Amino acid sequence: MDILYLLLKIAAVLGMFTLMFLPLAKVTAWDDDSWYVRFVVSALATTAWVALLVFVPGAIIACAVVWGVLLLLSVRHPSLRNLLPFWRWLLSLRHRIKGDSPIFIVERVLGLRPIEDASTDFKGVRDYLAAYSGYDENGEAMLEFSCGISGVTDEFVDKTAKAGLGAMGAEFYKVEHLGPGHWLLHFWKTEPKNPLDDAIEIKASDLSDWDGKTVTYGLTEAGEPAKLSYAQTSGIVVGGVPGAGKSAGATLLTLPLLASPKASVAIFDGKGGMDWHWAEKAASLYNNDCDLDLPTATEQLEQLAQRCVDDLKSHPWSDSDPDFWHAGATALHPFHLVVIDERQTLFDVTGRSKEDKALVERCKRAVATIVRKGRSAGWCVMLLTQKPTADSIPTNIRDNCVVRFALRVTTREAAEAVLGSIPDGDPRPTEIPAPRRGGAVVQGEDGHTVAVRFAYLPVTEAARALESSTLETVVHGLEE
Numbered sequence: 001m002d003i004l005y006l007l008l009k010i011a012a013v014l015g016m017f018t019l020m021f022l023p024l025a026k027v028t029a030w031d032d033d034s035w036y037v038r039f040v041v042s043a044l045a046t047t048a049w050v051a052l053l054v055f056v057p058g059a060i061i062a063c064a065v066v067w068g069v070l071l072l073l074s075v076r077h078p079s080l081r082n083l084l085p086f087w088r089w090l091l092s093l094r095h096r097i098k099g100d101s102p103i104f105i106v107e108r109v110l111g112l113r114p115i116e117d118a119s120t121d122f123k124g125v126r127d128y129l130a131a132y133s134g135y136d137e138n139g140e141a142m143l144e145f146s147c148g149i150s151g152v153t154d155e156f157v158d159k160t161a162k163a164g165l166g167a168m169g170a171e172f173y174k175v176e177h178l179g180p181g182h183w184l185l186h187f188w189k190t191e192p193k194n195p196l197d198d199a200i201e202i203k204a205s206d207l208s209d210w211d212g213k214t215v216t217y218g219l220t221e222a223g224e225p226a227k228l229s230y231a232q233t234s235g236i237v238v239g240g241v242p243g244a245g246k247s248a249g250a251t252l253l254t255l256p257l258l259a260s261p262k263a264s265v266a267i268f269d270g271k272g273g274m275d276w277h278w279a280e281k282a283a284s285l286y287n288n289d290c291d292l293d294l295p296t297a298t299e300q301l302e303q304l305a306q307r308c309v310d311d312l313k314s315h316p317w318s319d320s321d322p323d324f325w326h327a328g329a330t331a332l333h334p335f336h337l338v339v340i341d342e343r344q345t346l347f348d349v350t351g352r353s354k355e356d357k358a359l360v361e362r363c364k365r366a367v368a369t370i371v372r373k374g375r376s377a378g379w380c381v382m383l384l385t386q387k388p389t390a391d392s393i394p395t396n397i398r399d400n401c402v403v404r405f406a407l408r409v410t411t412r413e414a415a416e417a418v419l420g421s422i423p424d425g426d427p428r429p430t431e432i433p434a435p436r437r438g439g440a441v442v443q444g445e446d447g448h449t450v451a452v453r454f455a456y457l458p459v460t461e462a463a464r465a466l467e468s469s470t471l472e473t474v475v476h477g478l479e480e
């Protein structure tokens with residue numbers, strides 16, 4: 001009988017020992033070493049205390065005295081608490097078994113753990129806020145995290161998120177910077193599908209009338225409408241490799257203006273093809289012969305620049321207010337947009353004669369005049385180029401173009417020629433996959449870039465839309 005008792009007692013102690021280590025089974029690989037040691041010490045100590053009480057039940061009073069002494073001493077030496085039965089084990093258990101609690105994720109993935117054994121003010125304090133949603137049906141998990149601790153920077157979060165891929169059982173991650181000390185971390189088990197990878201088809205009837213300021217041209221990566229405001233904008237640069245979708249993108253940026261009486265659009269197509277033929281009738285000036293007939297193009301650009309300067313001086317839209325945008329575009333005083341597609345063919349001087357070089361200089365000066373002075377007069381230049389280099393987009397012109405679209409480019413130099421320097425972690429035009437035609441990166445006023453995709457409207461549709469809108473304007477005119 002005694003033997004049976006003894007065996008039962010031994011089995012109980014061994015069972016207890018095993019049970020105490022069970023919660024560690026899945027997490028030890030990502031556990032903090034010091035947490036692990038504490039957990040093990042606490043589990044061993046607890047098993048030892050239980051064994052002692054099982055075999056010597058009368059020792060309970062002596063044990064209680066020892067625990068009391070340990071507790072008192074632990075005020076000065078917190079690590080002594082590890083020797084008390086269950087204490088540390090229970091404390092750490094709640095973070096271990098709740099594998100999808102935000103605290104668990106922050107500790108595992110970002111490696112931010114309170115210093116529980118330190119007798120400082122930080123003892124056990126978790127000075128961050130976190131919310132976590134586990135893997136959904138798309139295989140995406142998200143951790144929203146805000147923390148004001150000085151060492152927790154963008155780089156830190158990015159580095160630790162990358163290192164935490166294994167802990168998350170994820171293959172891909174993305175860190176979104178939501179504000180100062182505030183991040184949203186995404187984890188995916190398989191490569192996430194980018195919403196911009198599907199072409200955005202629209203019909204001309206989906207486009208609304210131009211409101212005198214903004215046009216909606218596509219979607220942002222967050223799934224919101226991508227908009228461009230012409231108000232207070234005197235220069236727009238669009239750069240990208242051949243076939244990236246610049247001309248198609250510019251169709252959407254200009255069609256609402258071409259269809260509106262509140263804007264007057266001049267088009268220079270350096271390619272000399274039919275890319276802009278759809279807009280010929282609606283444009284106030286159309287020249288697709290400019291690389292061959294440089295003198296005419298020069299004259300036209302200089303005339304436009306002169307009109308811009310005249311508007312600036314006489315501000316015909318108001319007797320007293322010199323800023324066009326305060327009153328806004330009207331049919332009587334329209335906004336003026338000058339589009340120059342394939343500007344590199346017009347502005348490239350290599351192989352040109354001396355006379356032609358002088359003409360190119362004059363063209364550049366005319367463009368620079370509108371970009372520099374046109375904003376408050378309601379004038380704007382849109383420059384499209386497939387050769388974005390510091391030469392083809394002089395920085396003095398680019399820096400005055402506050403709206404910059406970089407479609408796909410292949411080199412960092414080209415990306416910077418369009419956008420200037422790009423903050424770390426922001427989308428880059430070199431990362432746009434080749435099949436994503438019309439994919440672009442735009443730069444906002446805060447210098448951060450946003451990935452967008454232009455919607456696609458075939459030029460035949462655009463031409464048809466212009467025909468019907470001209471008809472409407474005529475009918476409208478007849479009715480009035």
Ligand SMILES: Nc1ncnc2c1ncn2[C@@H]1O[C@H](COP(=O)(O)OP(=O)(O)OP(=O)(O)O)[C@@H](O)[C@H]1O
Nearest residue numbers: 199242243244245246247248386437438454455456
């Ligand atoms: N947003 C888009 N969505 C889907 N397809 C597009 C989009 N934009 C362009 N494409 C496709 O890509 C082709 C090339 O586009 P586009 O002519 O605009 O290129 P580009 O950048 O102007 O090239 P280039 O520098 O040679 O003039 C279009 O004919 C169209 O088939």
Ligand SMILES: [Mg+2]
Nearest residue numbers: 246247248275
């Ligand atoms: Mg083009």
